[in-house]
Amino acid sequence: MEDFDYLGEGEVYLDGACQSLRPRCVIEAVNNYYTEHNSCGERVKYKWGVVTDGKVEATREKVLKFLKLSGKKYTVSFTLNTTYGINLILSQIRQDAFKKIMTSEIEHNSPFLASMAFHERTGLPREVMVRNDDGTIDVDSYDFTDAIVVVNCASNFDGRKLSNVAELTKKIHKAGGIVIIDAAQAMAHSAEVLRGVEVDAICFSAHKLYAPSLGVIVWRDDLAAKMSVGFVGGGMVDDVTKDAYLLSAEGKEHRYTRFESGLQAWGEIIGLGAALDWLVKLPKADWKNLEENYHDLYDFLKSSEKVHLVNKEANPTMSFYVEGLDSHLLGAALSRENIMARTGYFCAHYYLDHVLGMPPLIRFSLGLHNRREDVTKVKKVMEKILH
Numbered sequence: 001m002e003d004f005d006y007l008g009e010g011e012v013y014l015d016g017a018c019q020s021l022r023p024r025c026v027i028e029a030v031n032n033y034y035t036e037h038n039s040c041g042e043r044v045k046y047k048w049g050v051v052t053d054g055k056v057e058a059t060r061e062k063v064l065k066f067l068k069l070s071g072k073k074y075t076v077s078f079t080l081n082t083t084y085g086i087n088l089i090l091s092q093i094r095q096d097a098f099k100k101i102m103t104s105e106i107e108h109n110s111p112f113l114a115s116m117a118f119h120e121r122t123g124l125p126r127e128v129m130v131r132n133d134d135g136t137i138d139v140d141s142y143d144f145t146d147a148i149v150v151v152n153c154a155s156n157f158d159g160r161k162l163s164n165v166a167e168l169t170k171k172i173h174k175a176g177g178i179v180i181i182d183a184a185q186a187m188a189h190s191a192e193v194l195r196g197v198e199v200d201a202i203c204f205s206a207h208k209l210y211a212p213s214l215g216v217i218v219w220r221d222d223l224a225a226k227m228s229v230g231f232v233g234g235g236m237v238d239d240v241t242k243d244a245y246l247l248s249a250e251g252k253e254h255r256y257t258r259f260e261s262g263l264q265a266w267g268e269i270i271g272l273g274a275a276l277d278w279l280v281k282l283p284k285a286d287w288k289n290l291e292e293n294y295h296d297l298y299d300f301l302k303s304s305e306k307v308h309l310v311n312k313e314a315n316p317t318m319s320f321y322v323e324g325l326d327s328h329l330l331g332a333a334l335s336r337e338n339i340m341a342r343t344g345y346f347c348a349h350y351y352l353d354h355v356l357g358m359p360p361l362i363r364f365s366l367g368l369h370n371r372r373e374d375v376t377k378v379k380k381v382m383e384k385i386l387h
């Protein structure tokens with residue numbers, strides 16, 4: 001694919017779940033910002049600032065459009081990454097509005113640890129829910145009364161999806177709770193599960209969505225009433241006196257500042273806008289190519305008796321170990337063949353190590369940059385290793 005023409009001959013990148021490769025147009029959009037209108041956003045009145053503002057605002061709108069959410073109800077704020085977004089929300093939420101925090105067993109450490117820290121800080125009980133093999137949560141098995149529920153919409157080791165997120169959200173809202181979705185993985189390949197579902201907040205990392213390193217918080221405006229803003233600084237206020245400040249986040253226009261203290265990563269935000277434009281215009285054939293690639297690789301791994309997959313279904317993200325072979329050594333062997341894949345527990349230690357009792361694993365996570373020949377090569381190299 002010419003969007004990724006910088007990939008060298010025979011280089012196979014299988015770590016898209018960590019960071020996607022960026023298409024040329026995204027790299028160009030960031031470069032253009034630096035070379036053509038390198039100004040601060042949201043404050044500057046000179047002409048470069050006007051251009052930056054236009055592109056930053058357009059990115060906020062593109063994020064909402066991508067998720068099929070209305071700007072009348074939702075605000076988009078930028079931050080560092082998914083981890084930062086989840087922690088920013090949980091550290092500023094008013095604990096008197098809730099009775100407990102709930103998460104699930106297949107979470108990345110990002111929400112998993114943040115829910116523990118919340119429990120330790122507030123003393124509110126914490127509950128870890130079970131996820132079915134298909135990624136769903138049995139909504140009738142839990143009491144969501146006044147609960148903060150923080151769960152992923154797609155896992156980072158087998159991609160299983162929270163396909164009943166709409167039903168879950170309805171149930172939680174009815175019980176007075178709120179839902180914070182970790183969409184770090186879902187955005188790149190499973191966003192359809194989440195589109196139009198009116199959860200309270202969605203946190204994701206642009207760097208897993210073909211965009212530069214950046215965090216995004218998409219939040220329902222009524223969440224503001226349940227928060228006590230304590231992470232404050234430049235760009236957030238209408239007035240400051242000796243001992244007090246007036247947050248400017250009350251009006252819709254400046255609401256995003258609630259999570260945006262200080263200057264933001266303007267070039268990266270603009271790069272996210274370019275990535276979203278690229279994604280929505282991508283020909284169907286490119287998605288089909290991804291689908292064929294991961295099905296092919298999954299079927300190949302599944303057919304070997306020595307391979308133990310975590311996945312129950314084909315997904316662009318698949319984790320496994322090979323009987324009698326240390327996954328880190330396997331990763332090193334693949335790297336010598338120019339195949340880049342991750343090894344270990346992928347920040348999901350609790351589930352993979354303590355629930356499933358698996359040894360360290362290897363993960364192949366495919367993206368839109370992968371070519372058919374990548375899969376052919378991986379299969380060939382793996383065949384040699386397995387026999």
Ligand SMILES: Cc1ncc(COP(=O)(O)O)c(C=O)c1O
Nearest residue numbers: 081082083108110156184185205
């Ligand atoms: C499901 C999930 N949640 C959260 C994160 C954390 O993302 P970040 O490191 O960008 O904050 C990741 C990263 O891999 C992830 O896969």
